[in-house]
Amino acid sequence: MTRPIGTVKKEVRTLGLDTCNPGSIVGVIVRGGLYLDGVISLSSGPNNASRRCANRIIQSAYFPELRALMIHDPNDELDSTVVERVTKLPTVAISEDKPNRGRGYHGLQGDIGRLWVKTRLESTTLKKILSVSWTIDKLPEPLRVAHLLSKLKARNGVFMR
Numbered sequence: 001m002t003r004p005i006g007t008v009k010k011e012v013r014t015l016g017l018d019t020c021n022p023g024s025i026v027g028v029i030v031r032g033g034l035y036l037d038g039v040i041s042l043s044s045g046p047n048n049a050s051r052r053c054a055n056r057i058i059q060s061a062y063f064p065e066l067r068a069l070m071i072h073d074p075n076d077e078l079d080s081t082v083v084e085r086v087t088k089l090p091t092v093a094i095s096e097d098k099p100n101r102g103r104g105y106h107g108l109q110g111d112i113g114r115l116w117v118k119t120r121l122e123s124t125t126l127k128k129i130l131s132v133s134w135t136i137d138k139l140p141e142p143l144r145v146a147h148l149l150s151k152l153k154a155r156n157g158v159f160m161r
Helices: 049-059 080-087 125-134 140-156
Strands: 013-018 024-031 035-043 068-073 089-097 104-110 115-117
Touching: 013 140, 024 080, 024 115, 035 049, 049 080, 068 080, 068 140, 080 089, 104 125, 115 140
Parallel strands: 013 068, 068 089
Antiparallel strands: 013 024, 024 035, 089 115, 104 115
């Protein structure tokens, strides 16, 4: 059972997780699409990465304020249903292109572009969250910033805790 979102406010806190950097997961906490509240870095290993990631999210100082999670995981390292079950937060797996193993993903046309999403959220709630957090580019703001940091970390060997 996930925590209900209730009303989606314009500064809803969302954690965006990006797994594009092998060996680590970068998370960014964003209020709406406007403010960056924090950054977390998680190690990803071959065994039980989803459960370890979810437990690390729960232990973070940002957890009490979070209302939703977004995951950009082109390599299928994380299982969004496991993360949702452990954190009890609504989880949205998002892809720019149709995933190869795209079971459960459906296309969603937004004001800025098209995304492939996999979630158990109601469509109206999902659209409200995306309209608040998707300001520019192909991905919503939490995932866009997490993706940029993940690529920077991979390219430059930047160390984050």
